[in-house]
Amino acid sequence: MPATTHQQLNRLTDTLRNTVHPGSVVTTGPDYEAGRHIWNGAVSARPGVIVRCADASTARAAVLAAQESGVTLSVRGGGHDWAGRALSDGGLTIDLSGMRGVTVDPVAKVAEVSAGATAADLAAATQPFGLVPATGTVGSVGMAGLTLGGGYGPLSGRFGLALDNLLSAEVVLADGSVVTADAEQEPDLFWALRGGGGNFGLVTSMRVRLHAVPALLSGMIVFPWEQAGTVLAGLPDALAESPDELTVQFGILSGPDGKPVVFLSPTWSGEDVAAGEHKLARLDTLGTPLVSQVASTTLPEMLAAMDAQFPFGRHTEIRTRSVSSLTSGVRDMLTLAGSPLTSPLSAVSVHTLLGAGARVPAAETAFGNRDPHFMIEIIALWEPDDTRAAEHRAWAGNLTSILEPEALPGGYPNLLGPDDTAQVAHAYGPNTERLLAVKRRVDPDHVFHAIPLPDPS
Numbered sequence: 001m002p003a004t005t006h007q008q009l010n011r012l013t014d015t016l017r018n019t020v021h022p023g024s025v026v027t028t029g030p031d032y033e034a035g036r037h038i039w040n041g042a043v044s045a046r047p048g049v050i051v052r053c054a055d056a057s058t059a060r061a062a063v064l065a066a067q068e069s070g071v072t073l074s075v076r077g078g079g080h081d082w083a084g085r086a087l088s089d090g091g092l093t094i095d096l097s098g099m100r101g102v103t104v105d106p107v108a109k110v111a112e113v114s115a116g117a118t119a120a121d122l123a124a125a126t127q128p129f130g131l132v133p134a135t136g137t138v139g140s141v142g143m144a145g146l147t148l149g150g151g152y153g154p155l156s157g158r159f160g161l162a163l164d165n166l167l168s169a170e171v172v173l174a175d176g177s178v179v180t181a182d183a184e185q186e187p188d189l190f191w192a193l194r195g196g197g198g199n200f201g202l203v204t205s206m207r208v209r210l211h212a213v214p215a216l217l218s219g220m221i222v223f224p225w226e227q228a229g230t231v232l233a234g235l236p237d238a239l240a241e242s243p244d245e246l247t248v249q250f251g252i253l254s255g256p257d258g259k260p261v262v263f264l265s266p267t268w269s270g271e272d273v274a275a276g277e278h279k280l281a282r283l284d285t286l287g288t289p290l291v292s293q294v295a296s297t298t299l300p301e302m303l304a305a306m307d308a309q310f311p312f313g314r315h316t317e318i319r320t321r322s323v324s325s326l327t328s329g330v331r332d333m334l335t336l337a338g339s340p341l342t343s344p345l346s347a348v349s350v351h352t353l354l355g356a357g358a359r360v361p362a363a364e365t366a367f368g369n370r371d372p373h374f375m376i377e378i379i380a381l382w383e384p385d386d387t388r389a390a391e392h393r394a395w396a397g398n399l400t401s402i403l404e405p406e407a408l409p410g411g412y413p414n415l416l417g418p419d420d421t422a423q424v425a426h427a428y429g430p431n432t433e434r435l436l437a438v439k440r441r442v443d444p445d446h447v448f449h450a451i452p453l454p455d456p457s
Contacts, residue, residue: 003069004090009048012092016051021341035076035095036087036390041384042315043084047074047093054098056170056178056204059115063202064176066092067447074449078118078142082318083417095201096144104129107180109210110167110443115144115203116450120307121167122208123299131210134165137249137351138310139303144206147196148416150367152375154218154267154302155211155248157355163194163367164360165209171201174447175303178204192438195367195428197413198450200442217268217276218302219294225260225338227287228252232262232331234286244355245270246279251377252338253347255290260338262287266294266300286446314345315386317393319378319400320415320423321407322369330374330406333399337378342388342395345381352403368429369411372410375412376403413451424452 016025027049032053035050050070051062059230066073074088076095087093099116102125111133120139136146136153143162146306151162159165168182171189179201181190192200223231239248255261264283268276272393273296280294323330337348349373358372380396382389410426428435436456439446 004048008069008071012065012071013049015065015068016049016062019065020051020058021054024058025052027050035093035097037086037312038079038081038086039310039312040075040082040084040332041313042317042389043087045087045089047088048090048408050093050095052095052098056099056172059094059202060172060176060178062094063093063172063174063447067174073447075198077116077144078140078146079312080141081145081451082316082415093391095236096204096224097142099204102126104131104210107129109212111208111210113143113206113208113270115205117143119143119146120300120303122191123303126210127298127300128212130212132213133208133210135157135299135406136162136164136305137303137335138177138306139300140307140312143208144203145198145450146414147206147208148193148195148203150195150352150412152351152412154247154249154265155269155300156353156414157242158244158269158350159211160357160360161207161353161367161368164357165363166194167207167209169193169203169207170205171203173201174443174445188438192435194365194368195431196435196438196453197411199439199448199453200447213269213293215273216297216299216302217273217280217294218266218297220291221264221283221289221294222255222291223262223264223287224290225262228338229331231264231287231383232326232334233328235264236326238282238286239352239354241282242279242354245276247355248283248351249349249351251347251349252334253339254341254344258344260341261290284340310381312385315382315384315389317380317396318417319379319396319420320372320411321376321400321403322411323376323406324371324373324408326374327406330403333402333406334376336402337395337399341439343380343382343386343392345383346392346395347379347381348399349377349379351377362430366428366431366435368413368427368431369408373408377412377415416452418452420452421455425454427452428454
């Protein structure tokens, strides 16, 4: 689409100030800067106009005004997309981050979640009822974006991905109509939303399934780098012996002395706490841990711990590969990542899709890969004043290239960047044709752009 002109922006601004609360329309000042402040501080995009939404009607008015003025739009929820697609550079950004309400029905075990609510908001709201949602691992991530694109998390083994727990969504379509998408109403759209991201409309609220979990056991087990090969070699058997109630995230990060270490972050969500303690103790035997701190905890506490490690404002570049198993080749390649980490803030985090999430039929949702697999998240992270940005980006790119021969086609859409065209082409597997057909039906003019979709050609 051609670049937005000043005349278009002026027309858009005038239209918005006549249809929504004038104070929600910002082009400069502190509210504008807050609206363009997202997790990846390296993103410098400057929207021409930001609409800070307090309700769904404001969001709908913004969608219609953008089209009337011919201005491109983006939708910002939690602002955690590393590629910065939440911001429309020179266009309109519809900022939903003020819509953070969560309403819990403890009897039905369902939460209604507004579009700007984060994982931390949802976990905090459900905690008093002894209920937990399926979230990702970081509290500041927006639940809508996470859920629509996938949602690997600490409870995936038992309850599936976040998208597997989506019951319905209220969606503003490109023509301004507001629909409810669920298994009975707009079933094709509901299918596409579960894995296809925010490419089909603006989701203003969701209903998600909750789960009764009396206690969680979680924490961190850290092994010295010299034991990386041994720990990674023993991990597949340990995971194969694990029930759905145990989900293990693992990978590589820098220890307090700046040297790389191997970490395991297990979470037990079963009712039998003693059985969980036994299974978690088995992980200690993979090596000689430097640290083994696993204890009873809550989901809000778990999310807050990860937020502290990945605060807003640092610069980042993320790449992803998925592998079907931890072969000796994959293990060798992962150890190359830590020798050395170019930034002490960078990390490799491996998420598992095993158990419940891997038993969902591939055709049931748009999410492309339901075979058991390991999703490798390669996170290059550095402070804004670090002058070695090119080196850190090259580290992430090199590891991605090294893993390619062992990797599955495609990758996790929530983490794929705008230049990952070869992976995007295969990201939705056998669901690609149906996904693009839904896009053509509900958004033929490509008003909405979120996580990448395959090129229709």
